[in-house]
Amino acid sequence: MDIVKIKDLTYKYPIGDENVLKDVNLTIEKGKLYALVGSNGSGKTTLCNVIRGFIPHFHHGELKGEVLIYDKDIREYELGELALKIGFVFQNPYTQISGVKDTVFEEIAYGLENLGVEVETIRQKVAEVIQLLGIEYLQDKNPQELSGGQKQRVALASIIVMEPDILVIDEPTSQLDPQGTEEVFKIIEIMKQKGKTIILVEHKIELIAEYADHVVLLQDGEIVTQGKTKDILSDERAMNYGVPLPQYAILGIEMKKKGINLQQIPLTENESVAVMRSWLATKGVKV
Numbered sequence: 001m002d003i004v005k006i007k008d009l010t011y012k013y014p015i016g017d018e019n020v021l022k023d024v025n026l027t028i029e030k031g032k033l034y035a036l037v038g039s040n041g042s043g044k045t046t047l048c049n050v051i052r053g054f055i056p057h058f059h060h061g062e063l064k065g066e067v068l069i070y071d072k073d074i075r076e077y078e079l080g081e082l083a084l085k086i087g088f089v090f091q092n093p094y095t096q097i098s099g100v101k102d103t104v105f106e107e108i109a110y111g112l113e114n115l116g117v118e119v120e121t122i123r124q125k126v127a128e129v130i131q132l133l134g135i136e137y138l139q140d141k142n143p144q145e146l147s148g149g150q151k152q153r154v155a156l157a158s159i160i161v162m163e164p165d166i167l168v169i170d171e172p173t174s175q176l177d178p179q180g181t182e183e184v185f186k187i188i189e190i191m192k193q194k195g196k197t198i199i200l201v202e203h204k205i206e207l208i209a210e211y212a213d214h215v216v217l218l219q220d221g222e223i224v225t226q227g228k229t230k231d232i233l234s235d236e237r238a239m240n241y242g243v244p245l246p247q248y249a250i251l252g253i254e255m256k257k258k259g260i261n262l263q264q265i266p267l268t269e270n271e272s273v274a275v276m277r278s279w280l281a282t283k284g285v286k287v
Contacts (some may be wrong), residue, residue, distance in 0.1 A: 001029065001030040002024070002028065002029055002030070003027075003028060003029070003030045003069065003070055003166065003197060004027070004051060004067075004068070004069055004166070004199075005028075005051055005066070005068040005071070005166065006024055006025060006026040006027070006065070006066065006067050006068075007065055007066040007267055008023055008052075008064070008065040008066065008069075009023070009024040009025070009026075009050065009064070009065035009066070009067060010023060010024070010026075010062075010063075010065055011046065011050065011061060011062065011063050011064070012061050012062040012066040013053060013059060013061045014059070014060055014061045014062075014280075016061070019221060020043055020046050020221075021043050021046055021047060021050070021221045022220070022221045022222045023065075023222065024043075024047065024065070024221075024222070024223055025198050025223065026044050026047075026111055026216060026223065026226070026269075028166075028197060028199065029197075029214075030165075030197050031187070031192075031195045031196070031197055031239035032197060032198075032213040032214060033192050033197075033198040033200060033212050033213050033214070033275075034199050034200065034213070034214045034215075034216060035146055035201075035202060035208040035210065035211075035212035035214070035216070035229070035283075036048070036196070036199065036200065036201045036202075036216050036218060037201075037208065037214050037215055037216070037217050037218070037238075038203075038207070038217055038218035038219055038241060038242065038243060039219065039241065039242030039243070039245050040159055041220075042165055042172075042189070042218040042219050042220060042221070042241075042242075043218045043220070043221040043222075043240045044201045044218055045170055045201065046168050046221075047078065047218070048168050048199065048201060050063070050067055050074065051074075051086065051166075051168055051177075051199060052066070052082065052086045052088045052168050053077060053079055053082040053083075053086070054178065055072055055073070055142060055147065056075060056247070057077075057079045057082075058079070058279070060131035062096070063075075063097050067137060067202050068264070069082070069085060069166075071084070073171070073258055077090055083162075083164075084164065085165055085166060085170070086164055086165075086166045086167075086168060087113055087159035087160070087164035087166070087167050088159070088167075088168045088169075088170070089152075089159055089167065089168070089170065089172055090155070090168040090170060090172045091171040091172070091174055091175075092175065093151035093152040093154070093155045093172075093175075093275050094148075094151060096151075096155040096158070096163075096239050097143045097144065097151055097154065097155065098110050098143075099144070101143060101145075101255055103141065103142065103143070104130075104138045104139050104140070104141055104142075104143055104146075104154050105126055105130070105139040105140065107143045107154055107158060108126045108129060108130065108154065108157045108158045108161050109122050109123075109126045109161070110158065111158055111159075111161065111162050112125060112126070112161060112162065115162075119129050125161050125163075126161055127208055129160050129161045130157065132160075132190065133153060133156070133157055133160070133187055133190070135150075135153055138150060138154065139155075139270075147180070148175050148176055148177075148180060149156050149176045149177065149179065149181075149183055149184070150180075150181020152172055152173075152176060152184055153183055153184065153187060154178065156169075156172070156184065156187050156212065157187075160187075160191065164196075165197060166196070166197045166198075167197070167198045169188070169198065169199070169200045169201070169202075170201045171201050171202060172200075172202070173185070173202065173207075174203070180284075181204065185211060188200070188211060189200060189211060192211070199262060200212065205233070205243070205245065205246055206246050206247070206268075208229065208233070209229060209233050209246040209248075209249070209267035209268055210268050212229045213228070213229060214226065214227065214228060214229060215227065215228075215229050215232040215233060217218075217232060217238060217241055217243060219241045219242075224241055225237075225238070228263070229267065230265075230267060233245055233246055233249055233253070233267050234249050234253070234264075236253060238264070246267050246268070248266045248267055248268060248269060248271065248272040249265050249266065249267050250255065251266075251272065252264075252265040252266050252272070252275065253265060260279065261279070261282075262279055263275060263278055263279070264274050
């Protein structure tokens with residue numbers, strides 16, 4: 001089922017002279033993880049802002065084309081109505097913490113409170129999300145005293161508890177250390193397993209290779225290529241647009257150039273091991 005359909009989308013900010021999105025066509029399938037990649041200024045965040053309704057409801061500008069969420073045009077939604085369907089996680093977790101709650105439990109509950117959900121239901125939902133994400137040890141802490149990685153996990157929890165169908169996540173690990181990054185992607189994997197549709201902006205290409213189903217490559221506001229992750233991230237042409245390939249893909253490409261016949265270009269460590277074992281087996285080498 002396609003839940004986001006974008007056709008011939010062009011957008012220009014109110015104070016801009018040039019289009020920052022140009023004839024964008026994109027279909028988002030339910031339950032898949034789509035990674036938006038491209039160099040800085042390629043239009044990734046602007047596209048996210050369109051999908052979540054900040055454009056045109058907050059940033060007006062000049063929007064042309066169709067943007068359909070569940071077959072209803074983005075311009076026909078109220079922003080609050082969209083917020084129930086699409087959860088957004090900011091790049092900087094410090095901007096997503098409300099600053100008005102004393103504990104993580106209360107912070108996660110804040111959005112449900114604003115919707116007028118019954119207290120007992122709120123408690124149940126928050127407790128379930130805290131358990132799901134494994135952050136019980138944080139629930140009584142002050143959100144302002146958490147590390148960046150912990151704040152990002154709380155920010156994700158505060159969106160997940162609202163139970164949106166679609167999650168738009170804009171560079172969630174850009175300010176995190178490796179441990180914080182791993183924790184955030186564990187949460188993303190949990191959401192993927194629960195059937196959520198995820199639109200992710202992320203520069204860490206090894207993580208995209210491991211988690212994404214589809215990759216959308218943007219350059220100067222245009223989609224230059226899109227498709228299954230294994231196809232996009234095994235193609236050297238992606239590097240022409242400022243997108244690095246996973247190290248295992250580069251290894252596979254170089255091996256093929258040297259005449260080594262691999263069954264496929266691997267993207268991850270596990271794929272690389274499997275491909276190498278298969279190739280060695282053709283040479284009579286047992287591993």
